[in-house]
Amino acid sequence: MVVALMMVFSVNGAYAKDYVIGEHKVPVAKPDPASTYKGSESCKMCHTEKYDGWKTTGHPYKLNTPAEAQAFNSPPVPAPDGYTYDDIYLVIGGWGWKARFIGLDGYIITKTGADRKTNGSNQYNLATKGWVDYNPGAVKKFDCGNCHTTGYSLAGSQANKPGIVGTWEEKSIGCEACHGPGSEHIKAGGGKGVAIIVNKSAxxxxxxxxxxxxxxxxxxxxxxxxxxxxxxxxxxxxxxxxxxxxxxxxxxxxxxxxxxxxxxxxxxxxxxxxxxxxxxxxxxxxxxxxxxxxxxxxxxxxxxxxxxxxxxxxxxxxxxxxxxxxxxxxxxxxxxxxxxxxxxxxxxxxxxxxxxxxxxxxxxxxxxxxxxYVKPAAETPAKETEMPEKTPGFGLFFAIAAMIVAIVVRRR
Incomplete structure (x- = not known):
């Protein structure tokens, strides 16, 4: 698939970047050609209700620092065998389903154990609280930024980590991942200024x-x-x-x-x-x-x-x-x-x-x-054959009469 790239300016305006999103790396749509990324926190002041709701979804947690990944899990997600969180740069996920781990060199950890030579046991599943294999032993770069970050560019390596493909303006899926970079919207005071993108298409x-x-x-x-x-x-x-x-x-x-x-x-x-x-x-x-x-x-x-x-x-x-x-x-x-x-x-x-x-x-x-559909009612099982009383209360009458006779006889 051939992707036509749009040239836009980075936040500091020092160099041009091509921002893309999604599996097909589609060019990011922008509210204004000069728009740059400001981060989801910048949206909170005016859009508090939307921001607070967004924080309850999985989108803010696609890529987390070690501290963040542990904060919303109880018990905390453990580090892979042979590692501590001091050895982890970022956690992929950790919200909802599973967690994978990026080492300090930017590569996804695929070898574990005390000697870090054991292939696998490198994906932690939250539902079972257990480890499974993910590309065991492979040299695996982190190339998932197009769907795990906001303001993603194929250029360079984030924080100069050799194992990371591309750079981003904000980790995880922030407001601007869907609405586009918001600097001009913020500068114009929102509202009827530079409207932010609202794309309702599936x-x-x-x-x-x-x-x-x-x-x-x-x-x-x-x-x-x-x-x-x-x-x-x-x-x-x-x-x-x-x-x-x-x-x-x-x-x-x-x-x-x-x-x-x-x-x-x-x-x-x-x-x-x-x-x-x-x-x-x-x-x-x-x-x-x-x-x-x-x-x-x-x-x-x-x-x-x-x-x-x-x-x-x-x-x-x-x-x-x-x-x-x-x-x-x-x-x-x-x-x-x-x-x-x-x-x-x-x-x-x-x-x-x-x-x-x-x-x-x-x-x-x-x-x-x-x-x-309504299931037919089961037939009521027939009771053992017994002779029903033909006159309601008739048996009770005889019982009372017998008691009276007994009392009279006893008094004589």
Missing amino acids: AMCGACHTRGGDDAKIMSKDGFVEHHEQYPEFLNSPHKELNCVSCHDPHKGVHVGQTNPTEGAGITAQCATCHSKQNTDFTGSTMQKAGVKCIDCHMPKTGKSAVGDIAKFTGDVKEHLFKINSDPNAKMFSDDGKLAMGYITLDFACLGCHTGKDKAWASTYAKDGLHK
Whole structure:
């Protein structure tokens, strides 16, 4: 893909830089040709509510100092075996799923142990609090700045670290990663001065929420969709004419986690907002009464960022395909396992909960009418044969009469 680069000036104006963002390294759009980066803290004074909400999301934590990575985790994320945090320059992630580590030379740590010759055990998974291998033993440069930093340029090496490809103006995904450099907006006093960029296109989010060369293809590996494939999934879904912000507030977190106290805070539209008929059908159904939600079946965790259990058809990233293929013979992945299809198969949609069943069983239910399915009430088991009293209270009458007779006889 040929990328036309825009020449812009750095903060100090001393030299020209080409700023890019995303998997395809697309040139950064700017509110004004003279705009430079000022950092997310500069936005806080006027946009306090947006800033505070952004801090609850995962975006500010894509790249962290050792102190930052430990601050929002309890217990703190440990350093790899054979290292202390004095040996760590930056932590990649550490929020939500996993943590990888950049050494003082800028290279990603791939060898561990007391002698630092053991290949692997260099990625820490938060869910399991355990270590797994990531490119064990390889010489691995940090070349992820296009999606883990703001104001990224391919020129040079950050802090002159030989293992780092490129430089950036702010680590992690800050306000200006999506809105563009804000110096002129700030200088003009915001408002009706130099308006900041507000790009509501799904492609804006898709710059980073994709991987691989073709956005129309959904990359997969080891029985799961690869992480950060939400945009290709979305393009293959029935909702592709919508935008991410149709349902998401990008300034608020979605799931409860290290920095977000409110589940669903960043969801601005529920499924029922548009799918009113299905919601009406679903209300009162067996699944609704059991606590099942739309997203349990239509957005299962088909993706894997850190951990997944293929036997339970459950990863750790929800998908954005929404469409379920009810054919029991449909395959979720290509024969070589490198691509996911444009739909969800019944194993991921159903068998994560209905363990011990198979797709053939699921297909008998996954059809028109499922949303309003009500399980027939079980027949009440017949009691042992007994003779019912024909007159209510008649037996009680005889019992009382017998007691009276006994008392009279005793007094005689």
